[in-house]
Amino acid sequence: MSDTTTTLAITRAVPGGESRVEEYVVPYEDGLTLLDAIIWIRRHHDPSLAVRFSCKANACKECSAVIDGKPGFLCAQRAVPDATTRIGPLPKPRLIRDLVTELY
Amino acid sequence: MLLETDVLVVGAGAAGLMAARAASAAGASVVIVDKSIIGRGGATIMAQMTTAVALGAAEPDSVELHAQDTWDGTRDLGDRAIIDVICTRAPDVIREVEGYGANWARTADGRYSQVFAPGHSRKRCVYVDVLRTGDAVSQALRSVVRRDGDVVRLSNVMLTKLAKDGDRVTGALGFAIEQLEPVGIAAKTTIVATGGLTFLYARNSASANMTGDGFLLAAEAGATLRDMEMVQFFPIAHLYPPLVQLDPIMWDPFRYKLGGRLLNGNGEEFLGESGDASGAYTTPRDTATYKIFREVEAGRGSPHGGAYLDFRMIGADALKAGFGPVIDILARQGIDLTRDMVEVSPMAHFMLGGIAVDAAMQTGVDGLLACGEAIAGMHGANRLSGNAITEALVTGRIAGETAAARNAVARTPVEAALAEEWSQLQALWHPRAVTRDDASVDAFKARLQQTMWENAGPLRTGAKLERALADIRALAAESEGLALAPVEAFALNLQERVELRIMLAVAESIVLPAIERRESRGAHVRLDFPEQDEVAVAHFLTRGGERWSMTARETAAASA
Numbered sequence: 001m002s003d004t005t006t007t008l009a010i011t012r013a014v015p016g017g018e019s020r021v022e023e024y025v026v027p028y029e030d031g032l033t034l035l036d037a038i039i040w041i042r043r044h045h046d047p048s049l050a051v052r053f054s055c056k057a058n059a060c061k062e063c064s065a066v067i068d069g070k071p072g073f074l075c076a077q078r079a080v081p082d083a084t085t086r087i088g089p090l091p092k093p094r095l096i097r098d099l100v101t102e103l104y
Numbered sequence: 105m106l107l108e109t110d111v112l113v114v115g116a117g118a119a120g121l122m123a124a125r126a127a128s129a130a131g132a133s134v135v136i137v138d139k140s141i142i143g144r145g146g147a148t149i150m151a152q153m154t155t156a157v158a159l160g161a162a163e164p165d166s167v168e169l170h171a172q173d174t175w176d177g178t179r180d181l182g183d184r185a186i187i188d189v190i191c192t193r194a195p196d197v198i199r200e201v202e203g204y205g206a207n208w209a210r211t212a213d214g215r216y217s218q219v220f221a222p223g224h225s226r227k228r229c230v231y232v233d234v235l236r237t238g239d240a241v242s243q244a245l246r247s248v249v250r251r252d253g254d255v256v257r258l259s260n261v262m263l264t265k266l267a268k269d270g271d272r273v274t275g276a277l278g279f280a281i282e283q284l285e286p287v288g289i290a291a292k293t294t295i296v297a298t299g300g301l302t303f304l305y306a307r308n309s310a311s312a313n314m315t316g317d318g319f320l321l322a323a324e325a326g327a328t329l330r331d332m333e334m335v336q337f338f339p340i341a342h343l344y345p346p347l348v349q350l351d352p353i354m355w356d357p358f359r360y361k362l363g364g365r366l367l368n369g370n371g372e373e374f375l376g377e378s379g380d381a382s383g384a385y386t387t388p389r390d391t392a393t394y395k396i397f398r399e400v401e402a403g404r405g406s407p408h409g410g411a412y413l414d415f416r417m418i419g420a421d422a423l424k425a426g427f428g429p430v431i432d433i434l435a436r437q438g439i440d441l442t443r444d445m446v447e448v449s450p451m452a453h454f455m456l457g458g459i460a461v462d463a464a465m466q467t468g469v470d471g472l473l474a475c476g477e478a479i480a481g482m483h484g485a486n487r488l489s490g491n492a493i494t495e496a497l498v499t500g501r502i503a504g505e506t507a508a509a510r511n512a513v514a515r516t517p518v519e520a521a522l523a524e525e526w527s528q529l530q531a532l533w534h535p536r537a538v539t540r541d542d543a544s545v546d547a548f549k550a551r552l553q554q555t556m557w558e559n560a561g562p563l564r565t566g567a568k569l570e571r572a573l574a575d576i577r578a579l580a581a582e583s584e585g586l587a588l589a590p591v592e593a594f595a596l597n598l599q600e601r602v603e604l605r606i607m608l609a610v611a612e613s614i615v616l617p618a619i620e621r622r623e624s625r626g627a628h629v630r631l632d633f634p635e636q637d638e639v640a641v642a643h644f645l646t647r648g649g650e651r652w653s654m655t656a657r658e659t660a661a662a663s664a
Contacts, residue, residue: 031346
């Protein structure tokens with residue numbers, strides 16, 4: 001097992017409240033997606049991090065977020081070794097909590 | 105939140121949406137609920153290509169022949185009445201869904217394009233797109249239900265218990281996940297359409313919400329489960345190199361189109377498929393899964409513990425034509441199929457067993473129906489490719505019709521039952537006041553998935569299954585009393601806590617009959633009992649006092 005890591009800088013927020021950015025360092029492995037990394041954070045570090053996902057295979061379109069300034073899907077983008085990826089909620093839909101926004 | 109309706113549908117994949125549509129079309133009011141987003145969560149949206157239906161467009165076919173092929177695939181463990189009704193009604197239902205916007209592919213002369221899939225004796229499978237048939241079916245049903253003023257849609261609501269008045273199911277109880285609050289729905293008829301349970305396995309092709317909720321909901325309300333040990337493992341799920349943006353089971357449709365062959369780690373063919381390189385693809389899923397693992401166990405696996413999938417004999421132009429945009433997604437991730445083989449291996453894919461129902465989708469419990477992947481009977485010990493969406497659509501329609509026909513029944517309020525369930529949930533979530541979760545519930549789920557994969561997965565032995573049972577019970581004991589922090593918005597940890605409770609109970613419902621089934625039949629492979637018994641025996645489970653009770657009956661008697 002390598003010691004390579006990837007860092008996620010995630011916007012934590014509640015509606016009407018102050019938002020803050022928390023950095024999480026996640027063990028990197030080949031093929032790790034941003035969603036995999038967030039699941040690792042919830043499993044090993046902070047289960048209170050809110051994220052919406054379902055299929056993990058780019059079909060359901062539930063795991064949208066703003067990734068390094070651009071909208072995208074967390075399951076469809078790879079984490080980057082030895083680098084930081086900034087992740088926040090979509091700006092337009094109503095915020096539910098953290099990365100979760102309203103979706104129909 | 106308290107609601108009243110004629111028909112409550114739990115789960116909003118193809119089966120649930122179709123049930124909602126059919127009940128509404130027959131004049132009933134409907135509430136449809138999903139733990140995820142209506143029409144997005146679950147398995148339907150991930151279905152790749154084939155939908156089996158005897159339309160006879162490509163060559164002469166009949167519903168009787170479809171039923172016979174399906175029965176032959178079940179390894180004598182199917183239910184004839186269920187198979188017959190699904191195959192018989194499939195042509196009409198497929199056309200109905202086309203009317204909602206699922207544009208089944210047509211040939212140049214305007215007929216349905218129907219292709220071959222293993223186990224079917226005719227070119228029988230329609231499709232919308234090679235990788236997006238399920239998505240197209242979901243979208244069509246989602247939009248027809250959205251436009252239907254008689255259907256109330258509730259996303260992100262998890263139902264945790266069915267309400268009962270004596271022996272009758274009177275609705276369901278649970279909570280809203282986005283803005284935490286109790287939810288109770290009083291209904292004349294409740295339909296369980298929650299799909300399967302393959303998220304119980306570490307290697308799975310499932311949505312994260314496929315935690316088997318409906319099996320426990322139904323069993324706790326008095327329904328019987330059948331052949332829960334029968335879990336289908338999809339043989340050629342992607343293993344290596346890592347791939348994003350594609351479903352791990354996406355190789356299958358390309359094998360239908362292009363052929364390709366499977367090789368062991370030594371580069372040898374091992375499936376005995378005669379014309380494999382020329383496109384024939386004939387090995388049923390249960391056999392292919394078994395043979396891949398046999399190569400791995402014999403030390404002839406690929407480097408990451410599977411088999412090689414080889415398309416190199418197919419020319420670059422044919423590959424580009426066959427794979428379309430997928431060839432570019434692969435290229436961006438360093439995979440050139442003219443040069444590289446990929447590694448594949450089995451993955452938990454589909455629940456074959458489930459809630460026992462009759463041909464009208466009645467569970468035997470008054471007021472409770474079930475449909476879709478959640479039921480038993482269509483597939484027995486092995487599902488043919490293409491029969492899942494067909495089962496979901498047809499049984500959903502039947503359940504909706506049966507429910508609407510029960511509209512004369514009186515409704516029973518569920519308010520008091522909801523207060524009781526809400527206090528049960530509070531006790532499960534918050535046995536003590538804490539500001540941080542005692543532990544990650546998701547980590548417990550991962551440990552359960554690991555032991556299920558290793559010990560109750562594709563290759564089983566009595567000793568491994570006993571190990572799984574011990575692990576399940578140890579995890580149940582260890583998670584007992586786990587305290588979670590309060591959360592008001594998007595209560596994912598609370599959802600996961602209920603799911604863990606469900607998954608532990610449902611995992612036992614797989615392992616207990618798997619221990620008793622001392623034979624190998626279809627998807628259930630016992631290395632210590634490699635032969636299939638002459639007489640097929642079905643296993644029935646009921647639940648009482650937090651325990652499963654099992655009975656066994658020969659299948660002829662079971663389907664009589």
